[in-house]
Amino acid sequence: DIQLTQSPSFLSASVGDRVTITCRASQGIGSYLAWYQHKPGKAPKLLISTAFHLESGVPSRFSGSGSGTEFTLTISGLQPEDFATYYCQQLNDYPLVAFGQGTKVEVK
């Protein structure tokens, strides 16, 4: 099974900060990676597919990069509504998938 490891697990940041979250896969997955934002009491929201494709309606301050085994999610200019937990998801074995353990972005 392909394992995903996100770092950091927790991140304290302020409004306006540039935030970077890393997701590492235990083996190469090409660009078969998605990123989600999850807030308590809500359904997860798809932000990025195929490692870098921004979903419709997602603000351009979100961006994704990487391929193979290392991927990043960057938020350029953190906004108050961005405090949430972020997950990466590997889709290389689709329809079997797996999520990273999550990165919680908290107010500094």
Added chain:
Amino acid sequence: QEQLMQSGAEVKKPGASVKVSCKASGFTFGITVTNFYFHWVRQAPGQGLEWMGVIMPDGGFTSYAQRVQDRLILTRDKLTSTFYMELSSLKSEDTAIYFCARGPPAVSGEGFDLWGQGTLVSVSS
């Protein structure tokens, strides 16, 4: 408007079973429910997202995560576009919010673009 509507919260005792439904509606003409895989994901208190399994409406293909494969059954009713997740032999660690989600019809790198609102399942004696 495309949506996945899940059934309400459940409270169960250890050893019991629970069945959660997820009704798909509003899909664009020509793009039917059978074009997609439908997945189930859960989040236990203080934990991350855990993928549980997947069903393909057309043909009924299913696949389950190893951790729950002995206790999980996914089914669908094509006539009503409703999907069901049944988890048996419930344990306290099955207490979680359960989500259904729509995934692409093939390997593409696209994520789950439509989610149900979530169903809280509480397991307690």
